[in-house]
Amino acid sequence: MTIDNKILEDKLAQIRHQLHQHPELSSQEHQTTLFLNSYLETLGYRIVTPQTLLTGVIAEIGPSDSKIIIGLRSDIDALPITEKTGLTYASVNEGVMHACGHDFHMASLLGAAELLAEHANKLTGRIRLIFQPAEETHVGAQAVVEAGGIENLNAIIGFHNKPDLKVNEIGILTGGLMAAVDQFKVSFRGQGTHAAMPQLGNDPIVALTNTVNTLQTIVSRRTDPQSPVVVSVTHIDGGSTWNVLPETAWFEGTVRSFDQSSRQLARKQFYQIVNGQAETFGLSVDISWIEGPDVVDNDIVLTPIVMEETKKHAKLITPKPSNAGEDFAYFSQKIPSVFAFIGSSGTTDWHHDDLIVDDRGLLPAAKWYFYTANRLLEYFGGKTLNDR
Ligand SMILES: [Zn+2]
Ligand SMILES: [Zn+2]
Incomplete structure (x- = not known):
């Protein structure tokens, strides 16, 4: 490689600090998009972002008539969190922070963009960089898919930085790396009354607490212990004072799983328990269920190839799958993909x-x-660059 490692390392740190200082929330990444666009244009990339994609950037390099196209993905959004790092390059956007390290992902992909640009006329296929918006709200990858952003790709790769892995450790495994995400909200409706005369109303709070406890049996008594599932009720609300029983009470939370059958079973059992409790207590109930991203599922053929290659350059480890979700799953459900955890x-x-x-x-x-x-x-029929 002709770019000196130290120079590139310093440059990438500078880029990351700049991005870190100016984080933007999901679907509002306008300045970030401008920054990425101009950076990639300077490197000689063709910007091919579909017009329907309002934020985010898609850019290509390599012979435009080649049928071999590999996608490289980074997310670009930040979170509604007030930064407390005390860094000199801490966020200047009040209440917004790159607290998931998507600045790290962008800077890394721009680094790869530099390395690829250096070899541009030797590339025997196309590389498509996908800087995807709105990962945290789980709508960005879908938007890219709907805009045609992954059309004709042979494969796509991506990674998430992993704070508990050391620099230069890279974790990859075949199959499920990150969990499927479901979100639920349940509202019970009974009849409000004086706290001293519960027999005159129909209390939703007792039903709610009973339900929250019973939901714990989904994992302990229904799903396969060999296939991890998490059921977490994270927020409950009902009533407004000490001496009145309310008419309504509600709770919300999330289910995480790693395979379709556990995911479906957990959902079925959830409905059965909630509806059963409503029936038992004579309450009406409203269940809203939002399906989030599926499992990030690493391709059975490509993953071992990527692992072999990774081993030559870094410390390859077998990672523990994460119960967090990743909307990269919308890509991995459509085309062969490999997702890594990078230290x-x-x-x-x-x-x-x-x-x-x-x-x-x-x-x-x-x-x-x-x-x-x-x-x-190379795997899909191109030629390898010989001087890496
Ligand atoms: Zn995140
Ligand atoms: Zn993230």
Whole structure:
């Protein structure tokens, strides 16, 4: 490679700091989009972002008539969190923070963009960079798919930085790496009354607490212990004072799972318990169920190839799957894909207001995109770059 490692490492740190300082919420990443556009144009990329995609950038390099196209994906959005890192480059956008490290992902993909641009006339296939908006709200990947952003791709790769992995550690496994996400909200309606005369009304609070407890039996008594499922009720609300029984009470939460049968079973059992409790207590009930991203499922054929390649450049480890969700799943359900966890030696986990990731992790991540893309080009019939 002609770009000096140290120079590139410093450059990527600078880029990340700039992005970190100016985080934008999901679907509002307008300045970020402008920044990425101009950076990629300077490197000679063709910007091919469909007009229907309001934020985010899709750009290509390599022979435009090639039928081999490999997608490299980064997300670009930040979270509604007030930053407490005390960094010199901390967020200047009040109440918004790159607390999931999507700044790390963008800087790494721009690093890969530099390396690819350097070899542009030797590429025997196309590389499509997908800077996807709105991952945190789980609508960005779908928007990219609907806009045609993954059309004609042979494969797509992506990664999430992992604060508990060290710099230069890369975790990949075949199959489910991140969980399917479901979200629920349940509202019970009874009849309000004086707290001293419960027999004159119909109390939704007792039904609610009973239901929350009974839902714990989905995991302990229904789903296969070999297939992880999580049922978490995270928010309950009912009543407004100490001496009145309310008419309504509600709760919400999430279910996480790693395979379709557990996902369906958990949902079926959830409805059965909630409806059964409503029946038992003579209440009416409204259940709203929102299906989020499916499992991030690493391709059975491509993953071992990517792992072999990764081993040559970094410390490959077998990661523990994460119960967090990732909307990269909308890609992995459509085309062969590989998603990795790349070490960022972070101070805390994702979504914390004091998360600081290590800039030294950027170069290994940029290189991972680069050599994996190159290996996949070769796998799909292109030629490998000989001087990596
Ligand atoms: Zn996140
Ligand atoms: Zn994230």
